[in-house]
Amino acid sequence: MTRCGWGVFFGHLDQQSVLHKSAWKFGPVHTLVQATPTAELYALVLYLRHDVPFEGMYVFHIYCSHVVDSCNQKAKAQIN
Numbered sequence: 001m002t003r004c005g006w007g008v009f010f011g012h013l014d015q016q017s018v019l020h021k022s023a024w025k026f027g028p029v030h031t032l033v034q035a036t037p038t039a040e041l042y043a044l045v046l047y048l049r050h051d052v053p054f055e056g057m058y059v060f061h062i063y064c065s066h067v068v069d070s071c072n073q074k075a076k077a078q079i080n
Helices: 036-050 065-079
Strands: 005-013 019-028
Touching (some): 005 036, 036 065
Antiparallel strands (some): 005 019
16 A cells, blocks of 8 residues: 655745745545545645745645646636
8 A cells, every 4th residue: 555645845935045944734635535636625725724925925835737737728728
């Protein structure tokens, strides 16, 4: 059985481009589906629930193409 976990890191860069850690959280995926897209999507949901925009934008780096493609399709559907 494959087990997946998720993680979210909050930080900011100062004027000298030094990264400062603000907060971080991680844990197991609490669903029957233990897959990378599930873990990445769970991290994204937690990020959007608890973060505030930085200079009017949310910045989230994600590497799972399934989640990125799904978000892009939803954004296109809302624009049209």
